[in-house]
Amino acid sequence: MKKRSGKIAGLTALAITLGILLTACAGKPVEESNNSATPANTSTAARVEFKYGKIDIPGKDGALCGVPIYIAYDKGFFAEEGFDVTLISASAETRKIGLNNGTIPIVNGDFQFFPSIENDVKVKVVDGLHNGCIKFLVKKDSPISGVKDLKGLKIGIDEVGGTPHQVASVWLEKNGISAKPEDGEVTFLPFDDGNLEVEALKKGDIDVAALWDPFGSVQEKTGNYKVIFDLSTDPTFAGKYCCFLYASEKVLSEEPGKIAALLRAYNKAQNWIAENPEEAVQIVIDRKYSAIEDKELAVELVKHYQYPSKHDHEVNKQDVGKDVLYFATELYNIGYLKTNPDEFVKKAYQKVDLTLGK
Structure with missing residues (x-):
């Protein structure tokens, strides 16, 4: 929660x-x-x-x-x-x-x-x-800087229908990108282990990792990744x-x-x-x-x-x-x-x- x-x-x-x-x-x-x-x-x-x-x-x-x-x-x-x-x-x-x-x-x-x-x-x-308490991370040298860059990309989540998936879907749809699988504008890939999700991000198997805190913040603190979305500060969800x-x-x-x-x-x-x-x-x-x-x-x-x-x-x-x-x-x-x-x-x-x- x-x-x-x-x-x-x-x-x-x-x-x-x-x-x-x-x-x-x-x-x-x-x-x-x-x-x-x-x-x-x-x-x-x-x-x-x-x-x-x-x-x-x-x-x-x-x-x-x-x-x-x-x-x-x-x-x-x-x-x-x-x-x-x-x-x-x-x-x-x-x-x-x-x-x-x-x-x-x-x-x-x-x-x-x-x-x-x-x-x-x-x-x-x-x-x-x-x-x-959810953050989306990309590799520190990634050209991705925000939601407008996500069309056609792969997003890691913990499960289809879970809260990071819902949050990402709302964020995308509010910014003109369809989150519906049939439209094929983004692909969601589930990982039941956050370590595997980060490893997939590191290898390039996914472009974005949608992670719960504190794990997302732990990864950010390593310096290997940058945050492109923070649930508590993004205008769609802030306050x-x-x-x-x-x-x-x-x-x-x-x-x-x-x-x-x-x-x-x-x-x-x-x-x-x-x-x-x-x-x-x-x-x-x-x-x-x-x-x-x-x-x-x-x-x-x-x-x-x-x-x-x-x-x-x-x-x-x-x-x-x-x-x-x-x-x-x-x-x-x-x-x-x-x-x-x-x-x-x-x-x-x-x-x-x-x-x-x-």
Whole structure:
């Protein structure tokens, strides 16, 4: 999340060579780390009566952009709001089942969840999580400088229909290049291992590699590649949430105060991260929430994701519903969604009163 969990094989070898786990915002689980899932701030948890009892939240996929989950857990924000949280590993399918039956009340993920909503998975967008975390790389000496140069070229992705594929398709179509296979203006080639995708770029088998962060940033930092697209800064996507918080429709209907309390915990964590990015990254490293050793890069990325602060929530008030509509419209225009965007938003988004349950 953002299958938001990197979709990259060979994680162990990569962690050794790069010191970083390749993950995106939500998706395939990885092996359990040594993290025992016991919050460091146990004093907070011990003082709190758990109004909402025990709940499971997917938070062991190692995604760096999932920092709000780790901080809400580790700093006791979930506990303050009445939850005895267990962080679990969960595949995309497990998440959908849990959201449908209410056993998993909330997850984070990118707009790849949208087709699932269209197919009647009972889940709604309830808040924004952060801005972009995908980069497109070319070789440092490549003449390619932007989208206008991509016609007739080969683009590496993690999977057909995945978020990098969707993002690339929107980017191309917005700039007058068809992303439809039948038109043959670009060719998408899937790689289930990010290392293989980069190797293909190095060999010239593909011209562009569409990569999740932090892997994309790791490759950029080697100096062998240059970035031609950054999801968080490109005008097509800048200033918009690419990753959202999705709540179980069943829980929203039966216990709206529970979702409101969870969102308050996430908001506290997002604000804390915005104010303390270096300390947030140190917690991630120390507690092994994500296998990352390059603290400087991690801090840079955490700042880059633009987690909304208290000021953003109360003053700027980025419009989550408007962002859902924007991406629904773009995905509809390229054929990934079949539902009229306005109708889709009515089905997919619900604004939650954060005062509920207080």
